Amino acid sequence: MNRSKTKTAGGIKRISSGMSRSLILTHGDSDGVCSGAIAKSAYPEADVYFTSPVGILDELKMADGYRNIIICDIAVDVRSCTGLYNRLEELARSASITYIDHHPLPDKCWDVDWMHNDLNMCSSELTYKVLEDRLSSDMRRVAIYGAIGDYYDNTPSIREWLRDWDKRSLFFQAGTLIQALIHMGRNYDFKRKVLFPLSHDMIPTEIPDVLGIAREGAQFEEALRLRVKKEVTSLQNLAYVIDPKGYMSKSAIYAASYGMRGVGVAAEYRNHKDVYDMSLRSRVNIDLNRLLKIIAIKHGGTGGGHAAAAGARVPAASLVQFLQDMDAAIGKEIQKVQV
Numbered sequence: 001m002n003r004s005k006t007k008t009a010g011g012i013k014r015i016s017s018g019m020s021r022s023l024i025l026t027h028g029d030s031d032g033v034c035s036g037a038i039a040k041s042a043y044p045e046a047d048v049y050f051t052s053p054v055g056i057l058d059e060l061k062m063a064d065g066y067r068n069i070i071i072c073d074i075a076v077d078v079r080s081c082t083g084l085y086n087r088l089e090e091l092a093r094s095a096s097i098t099y100i101d102h103h104p105l106p107d108k109c110w111d112v113d114w115m116h117n118d119l120n121m122c123s124s125e126l127t128y129k130v131l132e133d134r135l136s137s138d139m140r141r142v143a144i145y146g147a148i149g150d151y152y153d154n155t156p157s158i159r160e161w162l163r164d165w166d167k168r169s170l171f172f173q174a175g176t177l178i179q180a181l182i183h184m185g186r187n188y189d190f191k192r193k194v195l196f197p198l199s200h201d202m203i204p205t206e207i208p209d210v211l212g213i214a215r216e217g218a219q220f221e222e223a224l225r226l227r228v229k230k231e232v233t234s235l236q237n238l239a240y241v242i243d244p245k246g247y248m249s250k251s252a253i254y255a256a257s258y259g260m261r262g263v264g265v266a267a268e269y270r271n272h273k274d275v276y277d278m279s280l281r282s283r284v285n286i287d288l289n290r291l292l293k294i295i296a297i298k299h300g301g302t303g304g305g306h307a308a309a310a311g312a313r314v315p316a317a318s319l320v321q322f323l324q325d326m327d328a329a330i331g332k333e334i335q336k337v338q339v
C-alpha cells in the first residue's frame with residue numbers, strides 16, 4: 001500500500017495517496033470523522049482528506065480524475081457559495097457527486113440532485129442513510145457515535161437504532177472516541193489512523209492510542225472546568241470566559257452552567273489578527289446562528305453555525321460591545337419565545 005505522510009500545505013490533510021476512483025472530503029470533528037468512516041466503509045478504496053468550509057474549494061482542485069466524489073459535513077460558506085457550486089457542477093460532468101451536509105444552505109443555489117441537505121440530523125446519520133445500500137447495518141453504530149459527537153442523538157432514527165445496542169457500552173465507546181478526537185485537535189495524522197479502523201467498525205477502545213488519549217483529554221477538561229468555574233463573568237443572559245486556555249466549546253458549556261445563564265461564550269484572543277475567536281453554546285430556545293449572522297457582521301466580524309452551537313470572530317476592539325449586543329438580542333429572543 002502506498003500511503004504518504006500527512007501533508008498540511010494549503011490546509012489539505014492528505015491521508016492516502018495514489019489515484020483511486022473515489023474521493024471523500026470530510027470535516028475533522030467527530031461527526032466528520034464518523035461520516036468519513038461510514039463513506040469509506042461504502043467505498044473502501046477511497047482516498048480520504050480532511051477539510052473545512054473555507055478549504056473545500058481549494059481541496060477540489062485535486063478532484064479531477066476521480067469518478068466518485070463524496071463530501072461530508074462541510075457547511076457551504078456564503079462567500080464561496082457560487083464558486084463552489086460552479087466547481088461541483090463542472091466536476092459533475094465526469095464524476096458522481098454526493099454532497100452530504102446538515103448545515104443551513106445559503107439561499108438560491110443548490111437545487112441539484114447531488115445535494116443531500118437535512119438540518120434535522122447529524123452528517124453521520126445522513127451519510128449512513130444516503131449510502132445505506134452499500135453498508136452493513138452494524139455501521140449504524142458509527143453513525144450513533146457521530147450523532148452523539150454533534151449532539152444530534154435524539155432523532156427518531158438514532159433513538160430507534162440505539163435500541164439494537166446496549167447503550168451503556170455504546171456511550172462508553174462514543175465518549176472515548178469523541179474525547180480522544182477533541183483532545184488531538186488538528187492532528188489529522190491521528191484522525192487518519194482512527195478513521196480507517198472505524199470504517200471497519202472496530203470499537204474505539206481497540207483503536208491504538210485512543211483510550212489513553214481520551215483519558216488525557218478527560219484530565220485536561222477537568223482542570224479547564226475548574227478554571228472556567230473561577231473565571232466566568234455573567235451578563236443578563238449570557239456568561240463568558242476569556243482565554244480559558246483549553247477546548248473552546250467545552251469552555252462555553254461550562255461558562256453557561258457556572259455563570260448560570262442560558263448561553264455560554266468562550267473567547268480566545270488571536271494575536272496575529274487582533275481578533276477574538278469565539279465558541280457559543282445555548283441551552284435555551286434561541287437561534288444562535290441567526291443572531292450571529294446579524295450581530296457579528298454588524299461588528300465587522302463573522303459568525304454562524306447551528307441554533308445551539310455556533311462560532312464567531314470579531315475584531316478585538318469590538319469584543320465588549322459585541323457581547324453586550326448579543327446579550328440584549330438573546331434577552332429579546334427569550335421574551336419572544338415566552339410570549
Ligand SMILES: [Mn+2]
Nearest residue numbers: 031073123150
Ligand atoms: Mn456535523
